[in-house]
């Protein structure tokens with residue numbers, strides 16, 4: 001089985017990203033025979049027009065993923081733009097993509113509603129994502145619910161291509177992470193970069209402590225019984241614990257542990273849980289990240305080139 005995942009380099013990774021996406025992807029990549037992971041810098045260009053920011057954020061994203069435990073021996077890791085076949089295939093797929101289908105893309109409408117410029121690139125985003133997936137003949141694409149429609153569009157485009165030019169692409173299966181609970185942020189809403197309520201995975205310890213100490217709670221007195229089910233401090237803490245330890249902690253809340261103590265315990269548990277990963281990140285040099293990425297790009301190119309040869313032949317371009 002070959003698994004593919006990709007992410008936009010859009011800022012500091014947080015706990016929600018880890019439990020909602022990185023950890024399940026990492027587990028899946030361990031089960032797979034081969035996995036492919038890339039940072040979609042070309043997609044990022046739909047929203048980032050600052051060269052320094054793009055360069056650093058994709059580098060940081062790759063660094064984070066290597067530190068989180070993806071094994072470069074088994075996972076092909078690279079920056080999307082290093083394999084130009086992505087854009088070539090995107091163009092070919094776009095000639096089969098009905099405008100009506102593209103107009104129904106929820107994420108496009110959302111982004112425009114949020115004030116992003118309605119550019120051709122933003123509109124074509126799902127066609128580039130389809131190319132990302134179809135180039136590598138993958139069986140499974142693990143994605144969050146918000147990306148399900150994009151994978152369905154990918155299947156549609158692959159079918160249209162196969163009907164027009166003969167069987168060329170395998171249809172990828174989306175693996176939707178329905179079961180992953182939404183991790184709350186420091187204000188109790190979904191943790192998200194866009195809401196400024198995150199607890200980062202990496203970076204300075206003080207910043208993490210500050211974020212944890214700022215988690216909003218209700219106004220119960222220090223020794224009053226607390227309800228763990230409605231408390232964000234507990235909801236975050238339990239992600240870091242075994243089931244039995246989480247139960248024991250819930251009892252402490254019910255027995256009147258103060259929110260101050262609860263937060264300090266959470267901070268300690270956080271450092272325990274992510275300590276090794278944070279140390280690993282600090283021990284990996286920028287040079288190593290680049291070398292993993294460049295080796296990955298060579299391996300990815302070999303697969304992508306072979307697919308494109310078939311595509312060029314099928315379409316009459318070759």
Ligand code: ADP
Nearest residue numbers: 016017020021144181182183190191192193194
């Ligand atoms: P953000 O909301 O911070 O911009 P992204 O949209 O870039 O995060 O999400 C990247 C991945 O992390 C997605 O697969 C998404 O489902 C997951 N994710 C993000 N925030 C959370 C959260 N609070 N809880 C669970 N998963 C999350």
Ligand code: TRP
Nearest residue numbers: 005006007008040043129132133
């Ligand atoms: N659109 C995805 C997101 O915003 C990122 C992405 C681009 C992707 N290409 C992909 C995800 C291919 C999976 C497969 O999260």
